[in-house]
Amino acid sequence: MTHLIPIMIVVFSVLLVILLAVLFLHPRFPEREQAPSLLNRESYDDPESSYDHQQLFPQLKARFSDIGLFMQEEVMKEGILLHWLQAHDNAAKVLFDVTDENTANDLLLAAQRMHWHHGTARFDFYVLVRFNERAQKETDRYFCCLMQEKIPGLDVIVREGRGLAEYEGLTFALVGEERWPSIDFALECDEQMCQEILGRYRKAVPLHASGTEKNRIRTLKKELPEAIRRNVNSDEKLIEKLPFAEVWLRPQAERNGTVIRLRAVSDDELEKGISVLADILQKADLTYGIARQNRSRQTIQETCRFPEVLKDILRRQHNLIPVDYGDEMLEGWPGFNTISFSPVFRNGETGKETVTAFWRRLLEKEK
Numbered sequence: 001m002t003h004l005i006p007i008m009i010v011v012f013s014v015l016l017v018i019l020l021a022v023l024f025l026h027p028r029f030p031e032r033e034q035a036p037s038l039l040n041r042e043s044y045d046d047p048e049s050s051y052d053h054q055q056l057f058p059q060l061k062a063r064f065s066d067i068g069l070f071m072q073e074e075v076m077k078e079g080i081l082l083h084w085l086q087a088h089d090n091a092a093k094v095l096f097d098v099t100d101e102n103t104a105n106d107l108l109l110a111a112q113r114m115h116w117h118h119g120t121a122r123f124d125f126y127v128l129v130r131f132n133e134r135a136q137k138e139t140d141r142y143f144c145c146l147m148q149e150k151i152p153g154l155d156v157i158v159r160e161g162r163g164l165a166e167y168e169g170l171t172f173a174l175v176g177e178e179r180w181p182s183i184d185f186a187l188e189c190d191e192q193m194c195q196e197i198l199g200r201y202r203k204a205v206p207l208h209a210s211g212t213e214k215n216r217i218r219t220l221k222k223e224l225p226e227a228i229r230r231n232v233n234s235d236e237k238l239i240e241k242l243p244f245a246e247v248w249l250r251p252q253a254e255r256n257g258t259v260i261r262l263r264a265v266s267d268d269e270l271e272k273g274i275s276v277l278a279d280i281l282q283k284a285d286l287t288y289g290i291a292r293q294n295r296s297r298q299t300i301q302e303t304c305r306f307p308e309v310l311k312d313i314l315r316r317q318h319n320l321i322p323v324d325y326g327d328e329m330l331e332g333w334p335g336f337n338t339i340s341f342s343p344v345f346r347n348g349e350t351g352k353e354t355v356t357a358f359w360r361r362l363l364e365k366e367k
Helices: 004-025 055-065 103-117 135-149 191-204 211-223 235-241 244-248 268-285 308-320 328-332 348-363
Strands: 071-075 080-084 093-098 124-129 156-157 164-167 171-177 182-187 250-254 258-262 288-294 322-326 338-340
Touching: 055 080, 055 103, 080 338, 093 103, 103 124, 103 288, 103 348, 135 328, 156 308, 156 328, 164 244, 164 338, 182 191, 191 250, 191 268, 211 235, 211 244, 211 322, 235 244, 258 268, 308 338, 308 348, 322 338, 328 338
Parallel strands: 093 124, 093 156, 156 338, 171 322
Antiparallel strands: 071 080, 080 124, 164 171, 182 258, 182 288, 250 258
16 A cells, blocks of 8 residues: 555646646636626726817717707716617617717717607617727726616617628628627737748638528528529628628638637637647747637627617618628627627718618607
């Protein structure tokens, strides 16, 4: 028995070394990106906002002098939060996150007209105005925390993103509903070497459409005129002709400087991509780090009707073809149902009236 003890210690030590080596060679990351915790909010080291919205608010007030009659105003240094004053009980709670000045004007003009004509809002809606994308990025975390406190039960956030795409005379509305699992590898090399690594990865991992994406492609084909359908007899040909449809192919890899982002349809598929890329990097003797990650995709819950209402208005009132589009702009609101869409059909005054009418149809309950 006395001889077994040293042997067991040696075996245990070897197993422990192997286990630690496996963990270091291929680290596991948290299963999902959690919404920021409110418990340690004070410890956040948020960047100082470059814009004082308390000083910029008078510009908005000058354009809508009666805004206090239909929107409750909360003006903070980080942004301007407006809330429709005549919200009714049990309505879905919707937050519009806007940074484009034209979008903010059109949205508030639609709310103003609804107020003038004594319309009833379809949603209990809020508008968060930040004056540009830089101000938005600087204060995303702050407002993500604040909304958990201020608007419990918030159903959906609509964040500005890609709006429309045209093809063969057809206009598609790109509605970003999903947030794909992704991970960023930051490489210690020049951009040319990073491009070489990306090329090796793409050769090793062929793209494909998952079952869900194939259903979407079939649905999209039904929307196309017969003349176009005859020329896109395969998914690959359709995706070649519709650049925005590339988002349906997984696992996907793209480069931004010396950062490679992998995106996949599931955590399991992303894990396979990580293994392949890590192996390529190790063989190339390159050092890398994990700059950012998002596990477990988040989708609009079935109980949230907002996307269906939006798509119905786009199709029925504006003769557009809604397309589900995965968009990285959804990253700013972890833990919330988020979609991205911005109506960019604007062509002079006629276009302005069209986009205002769109917002009003979306906001106002049909009689």
